[in-house]
Amino acid sequence: MLELQGLTRRFGAVTAVDRVSLSVPEGQMLGIIGRSGAGKSTLLRMINRLTEPSAGRILHDGRDITALSGRALRAWRADCAMIFQQFNLVQRLDVLTNVLIGRLSRRRGPLARLGALLGLFTAEERAMALALLDRFGLAETALQRAETLSGGQQQRVAICRALMQEPRLILADEPIASLDPANARAVMEALREVNRGQGLTVLCNLHDLAAARHYCDRILALQAGRVAFDGPPAELTPARVEAIYGIPEAVLAAEGAPARAALVH
């Protein structure tokens, strides 16, 4: 169970995230929606402490995440894998090494870490990475440089890297915003498969309402950093959307969700 209590982040005069309180049960797929600048990324990045909260607390299974530092913080980051809009693969490295990066946090002791720095990974680690790649139909690409893959393939490699961490939850920041419809669907299917199949909690920022409705168990809408809606997709009626965003849903959809058409089968 992940709990946020009055979580707040200010950037100068801007309050990006404003007293967000929320609890996410194990195994839930939570979609976070909201317009550009609503604070979605900031919220996710506070959970793995890439961004430090200004106020409030984060608890995971009762443990105070906001107080972690050093090795404990690294361990927590390994527990909550992040997936980025721009994939953030190391383009010049091969796919296999990119996936193995997900294993770095499991290295304990100076010798093991030095080995990793020299690029020495064990046969078991490689086998694990290859099995993951195979699961997402990418085994053949293992020795190619990441930059030679399509966007959709790269995002699936990023998912493999995330799973390599053996995480407790996955934080996905607009994982499909730079993908074409077919690839967007493949990536969302992969995330849902991980959620349903392995029971991993997934927090997923989405621009696209249709995708959020289709794939998520629960939707959280942010508006200027505050929670404007929190409930199951069925309750997010067009009328409520208009109340939250101030514009009709059709206009909102036209604002920029190329993946929409493909996601609604």
Next chain:
Amino acid sequence: MAAGAAPLRMEAAFRAARRQRRAATLLGLAVLLACLLASAWVAEAHPARLLEGLPRIGEYFHRILPTLRREALFAGAETEGSLAFWFYRLDSWAWLLFETANMAALATLMGAAAALALCFVAARNAGAPRPLALATRRLLEALRTVPEIVFALILVWAFGVGPLAGILAIALHSTGALGKLFAEAVENAGAGPWEAVRAAGGGWAEACRFGLLPQVLPNLLSYALLRFEINLRAASVIGFVGAGGIGEELYTVIAFNHYEEISAIVLLIILCVAAIDLLSERLRHHVIGAAR
């Protein structure tokens, strides 16, 4: 009417802007010329002295030229006018050149290794603590501001005459010069992968190694090779202060006015530097094409 007026108005505006630009250019040129004259006056580079000195350069070159006779060109080292006579100490010079190249290579390697470690600390985007980053940047600045020959003077005093002082001197300067270039390359690298490694629970060193290094490695190698070429030239003169290499020999023959030997050694240095230049350029292109 208004439709016809706009183009005319814009043409007038264009001319006005052009007039202004030309005036600014002329003013700039005038300032530049004034600065040139002022600096020439300060440096005592009077035209008269320049004209006076020019022939003497020619004379010097004439003196250091070897006297070669065509019929004896390939004769043995005892025959005056032969190539072998000109390069009569080729064996010891070749050894000194080899030592010089080794000094340059070792110094480049040491400098590059130190620069590699420091560049991630100095770079603005690699997440090192700010005071540490600032201190490192100042240190690199200091290292590259001091010329090799000054380091060499100090180190010869400390370690005695010999190549060790030269190697360390060049390595120190290289650390400063390369560290700055490396750090700039790192700053131009995308931050995404670095952040991804941190988000995956990797530490600072892992984030730099996997998130940044692969992005910049071809650049760094290319800079290091370029530095090797520069260091080779530095190593050939650093011997002037007793820090090893061919420079010591060159200094001696210049000091004793052994004119023909000066030209022989200079020619050897030029050939050697050119050969290594070519080689490292090849290597550099290869590296840029296929690094990982």
